[in-house]
Amino acid sequence: xxxxxxxxxxxxxxxxxxxxxxxxxxxxxxxxxxxxxAQHDLDAANAAGAK
Amino acid sequence: MTRVRQxxxxxxxxxxxxAWKDLTTERRSxxxxxxxxxxxxTILVLFGFALGPDAQVLRDAAPGALWLAVLFAGVLAFNRSxxxxxxxxxxxxxxxxxxxxxxxxTGKLLANMLFVGLLxxxxxxxxxxxxxxxxxxxxxxxIAVLALGAIGLVTLGTFYASMxxxxxxxxxxxxxxxxxMLVPVLLAAMQASKALIGADMMLEAGxxxxxxxxxxxxxxxxxxLAFEHVIEA
Amino acid sequence: xxxxxxxxxxxxxxxxxWPLFGWFTLAxxxxxxxxxxxxxxxxxxxxxxxxxxxxxxxxxxxxxxxFALVFVYSLLYLWKGKDSYDLLAASSxxxxxxxxxxxxxxxxxxxxxxxxxxxxxxxxxxSTLVLFLVFxxxxxxxxxxxxxxxxxxxxxxVGVLGxxxxxxVWMSVRWWRTLHQMQSTPQTMDPTYRNGLxxxxxxxxxxxxxxxxxxxxxxxxxxxxxxTSQAAALGGx
Numbered sequence: 001x002x003x004x005x006x007x008x009x010x011x012x013x014x015x016x017x018x019x020x021x022x023x024x025x026x027x028x029x030x031x032x033x034x035x036x037x038a039q040h041d042l043d044a045a046n047a048a049g050a051k
Numbered sequence: 052m053t054r055v056r057q058x059x060x061x062x063x064x065x066x067x068x069x070a071w072k073d074l075t076t077e078r079r080s081x082x083x084x085x086x087x088x089x090x091x092x093t094i095l096v097l098f099g100f101a102l103g104p105d106a107q108v109l110r111d112a113a114p115g116a117l118w119l120a121v122l123f124a125g126v127l128a129f130n131r132s133x134x135x136x137x138x139x140x141x142x143x144x145x146x147x148x149x150x151x152x153x154x155x156x157t158g159k160l161l162a163n164m165l166f167v168g169l170l171x172x173x174x175x176x177x178x179x180x181x182x183x184x185x186x187x188x189x190x191x192x193x194i195a196v197l198a199l200g201a202i203g204l205v206t207l208g209t210f211y212a213s214m215x216x217x218x219x220x221x222x223x224x225x226x227x228x229x230x231x232m233l234v235p236v237l238l239a240a241m242q243a244s245k246a247l248i249g250a251d252m253m254l255e256a257g258x259x260x261x262x263x264x265x266x267x268x269x270x271x272x273x274x275x276l277a278f279e280h281v282i283e284a
Numbered sequence: 285x286x287x288x289x290x291x292x293x294x295x296x297x298x299x300x301x302w303p304l305f306g307w308f309t310l311a312x313x314x315x316x317x318x319x320x321x322x323x324x325x326x327x328x329x330x331x332x333x334x335x336x337x338x339x340x341x342x343x344x345x346x347x348x349x350x351f352a353l354v355f356v357y358s359l360l361y362l363w364k365g366k367d368s369y370d371l372l373a374a375s376s377x378x379x380x381x382x383x384x385x386x387x388x389x390x391x392x393x394x395x396x397x398x399x400x401x402x403x404x405x406x407x408x409x410x411s412t413l414v415l416f417l418v419f420x421x422x423x424x425x426x427x428x429x430x431x432x433x434x435x436x437x438x439x440x441x442v443g444v445l446g447x448x449x450x451x452x453v454w455m456s457v458r459w460w461r462t463l464h465q466m467q468s469t470p471q472t473m474d475p476t477y478r479n480g481l482x483x484x485x486x487x488x489x490x491x492x493x494x495x496x497x498x499x500x501x502x503x504x505x506x507x508x509x510x511x512t513s514q515a516a517a518l519g520g521x
Binding site for chain 3: 220259273
């Protein structure tokens with residue numbers, strides 16, 4: 001096992017946090033887009049039904 | 052008491068009828084079985100090429116290659132086992148017969164068990180020749196390991212095929228669902244076979260065999276309970 | 285059709301104050317990560333890499349929660365047959381798959397400087413990968429079936445069997461090989477580390493709750509829209 005203490009590993013730390021936030025924001029956007037599309041479909045269906 | 056026994060007899064008759072029907076169809080068209088066995092042996096030959104001509108390496112890799120060959124060939128068999136019903140539209144009438152649904156699953160399980168068992172015997176013999184594996188001293192235990200591994204493989208394979216074969220893209224769906232589920236069986240069966248072939252110095256095989264038994268019991272029960280929901284939907 | 289709002293056969297869950305909760309959760313995540321990084325000194329053995337654990341361990345914790353949720357909701361669906369249980373199981377599985385994928389990538393980023401390789405066939409890494417594949421299979425099955433009733437029954441069966449398999453996979457892979465460091469319980473850790481980790485556990489749990497709830501809301505609305513347009517096509521007035 002290579003020695004780690006004292007070594008500069010900030011690039012790995014930054015990469016890990018970056019991937020975490022990319023995943024969270026990406027999935028967040030996906031969920032809200034799905035939500036908006038579904039709401040849109042429901043409104044359209046209701047409007048068509050009311051006609 | 053007599054009613055219980057009567058019902059047990061009915062279930063057993065139903066299981067036998069389903070298994071018999073599947074095996075008869077399979078026997079009438081030998082082409083299916085022959086093709087699956089040929090595929091299994093072809094995979095073994097390809098593993099031989101991949102792992103190089105070194106005899107010791109081949110011998111060490113033999114259990115893994117054997118199980119993967121049976122796994123890939125078996126997947127074809129599982130999808131086939133529902134194919135006849137689907138092609139002829141015989142599944143709905145089958146469900147209309149009175150009686151417990153799980154008997155259909157048990158019947159198919161037994162038929163597939165025999166099918167894969169036969170496949171396993173042929174592939175194992177071919178593998179022992181191709182990979183230069185000597186018959187180990189503990190051969191009765193090896194046979195037990197093969198049987199236990201086959202039970203796990205066939206149980207989950209038959210169960211997942213009942214869904215995958217009735218969906219779009221069944222060729223990809225069955226292995227995608229089945230292979231991750233089979234990781235414990237494959238690990239246990241490979242490691243136990245490897246330990247037994249190599250004289251099992253560390254007495255590892257016992258622990259793996261216990262795990263195989265537990266896995267088989269758990270999933271035979273779970274699939275029988277879940278089958279009713281799956282076949283009616 | 286006179287009252288289109290009430291014509292959908294299934295009750296649509298309301299957004300309520302969930303959007304507010306969502307923004308609060310995001311802010312809380314930023315705070316908890318800042319707190320953990322700011323308060324922790326570099327670890328004696330791991331150096332700065334130890335800071336990855338503040339997002340890695342909570343992400344893997346979400347993975348275990350979502351697996352339990354898929355199991356419970358699948359069983360509930362098989363038992364009661366209510367659509368909402370099916371969609372809750374599916375939402376949990378999707379969030380779970382996302383976090384398992386995240387856990388794997390974080391683990392690889394941690395493993396490269398620690399072990400010198402991106403991947404080792406260590407017990408926890410390998411079993412997590414297998415579990416990821418189980419999740420993927422579950423979601424693929426759902427994507428390939430259109431009829432809601434059948435999709436619900438089948439994926440519930442796959443969800444229950446997959447969850448039963450989790451401990452077996454874990455045990456078998458551990459027997460097969462292990463070199464991962466033993467799980468450190470909060471009691472044996474330095475209090476500064478423990479507080480940072482605990483607050484991040486809380487933040488990730490809130491995030492998972494929020495995402496599952498909103499994903500479920502979207503799925504219920506989509507189902508309602510489908511049923512409404514079907515009813516209209518079948519000759520609503």
